[in-house]
Amino acid sequence: MSKPIPARIIAFHAEGADRYGVLTEDGIVDLTSEFGARYPGLKEVVEAGALEELLSTAEGRSVDFALSDIRYLIPIANPEKIICIGVNFPDRNAEYKDGQAAPTKPSMFIRFPRSFVGHGEDLIRPPESEQLDYEGEVTIVIGKGGRRISREDAYDHIAALTLCNEGTIRDWVRHAKFNVTQGKNWDRSGAMGPWLVPFRSADQLDDIALVTRVNGEVRQEDRTGRMMYDFRYIINYISTFTTLVPGDVIVCGTPTGAGARFDPPIWLKPGDIIEVEAEGIGVLRNGVADETV
Numbered sequence: 001m002s003k004p005i006p007a008r009i010i011a012f013h014a015e016g017a018d019r020y021g022v023l024t025e026d027g028i029v030d031l032t033s034e035f036g037a038r039y040p041g042l043k044e045v046v047e048a049g050a051l052e053e054l055l056s057t058a059e060g061r062s063v064d065f066a067l068s069d070i071r072y073l074i075p076i077a078n079p080e081k082i083i084c085i086g087v088n089f090p091d092r093n094a095e096y097k098d099g100q101a102a103p104t105k106p107s108m109f110i111r112f113p114r115s116f117v118g119h120g121e122d123l124i125r126p127p128e129s130e131q132l133d134y135e136g137e138v139t140i141v142i143g144k145g146g147r148r149i150s151r152e153d154a155y156d157h158i159a160a161l162t163l164c165n166e167g168t169i170r171d172w173v174r175h176a177k178f179n180v181t182q183g184k185n186w187d188r189s190g191a192m193g194p195w196l197v198p199f200r201s202a203d204q205l206d207d208i209a210l211v212t213r214v215n216g217e218v219r220q221e222d223r224t225g226r227m228m229y230d231f232r233y234i235i236n237y238i239s240t241f242t243t244l245v246p247g248d249v250i251v252c253g254t255p256t257g258a259g260a261r262f263d264p265p266i267w268l269k270p271g272d273i274i275e276v277e278a279e280g281i282g283v284l285r286n287g288v289a290d291e292t293v
Contacts, residue, residue, distance in 0.1 A: 027063030072118035088253025119194030135254035136212030136276035154235035160196035222255035
């Protein structure tokens with residue numbers, strides 16, 4: 001299903017330090033020492049509109065690290081906002097058998113950076129609940145801030161794309177009538193990455209395939225062209241009530257097929273491998289482990 005990936009910019013940990021660079025076929029070109037004084041992290045790179053500068057600088061350079069030498073970090077470590085869109089695919093909406101018509105406005109909630117791990121890291125199942133679930137989602141990173149951004153201009157405000165496994169402690173999202181925050185923010189319960197793919201054209205988003213696999217079995221599969229609220233609308237809607245700033249992360253909704261929807265439900269357990277894949281972005285892969293208390 002994959003389209004060629006034009007560029008991959010990653011945040012990673014190696015030799016005792018958090019770093020960033022460009023991933024090539026041979027490994028990673030580390031650009032931290034060269035750009036770190038100006039841009040301490042990828043958020044600052046995005047703020048400066050310097051993603052393409054990193055790519056051009058890395059071109060033709062020898063690699064500094066092999067993938068076996070590094071640990072992936074979430075691409076934007078300290079965003080001002082991580083905003084998640086709830087029900088955003090028609091089949092996902094149909095899961096809620098409440099007799100109501102499809103909503104005319106999106107459901108939304110906030111997540112904290114601490115609730116995510118990078119590619120290759122384990123999602124953590126807490127001792128308080130066994131109901132750890134997966135949700136594969138396409139994720140956009142804002143590059144140019146703004147308020148009341150028009151649909152027509154929305155794509156001009158995207159810097160990059162990444163992926164999210166919006167892991168959820170399912171029983172905790174049902175603790176209150178109108179509140180999912182506590183089920184969505186357990187430490188290390190979700191994942192983001194593996195990298196940033198610079199956003200250059202609409203065909204990177206408008207109708208790409210999105211698939212989630214658990215232990216190799218396809219559990220979620222849809223196309224972004226079927227989203228109830230498209231990416232342009234999401235940026236327009238959110239920027240109406242809050243100012244979007246560079247580095248903000250928007251997680252844009254998951255297809256049907258999460259573990260909670262099976263009968264009986266199929267929760268993630270230690271040893272499981274979850275893969276979230278989207279055309280032109282890549283594959284986000286994570287395991288599962290129990291929290292050590």
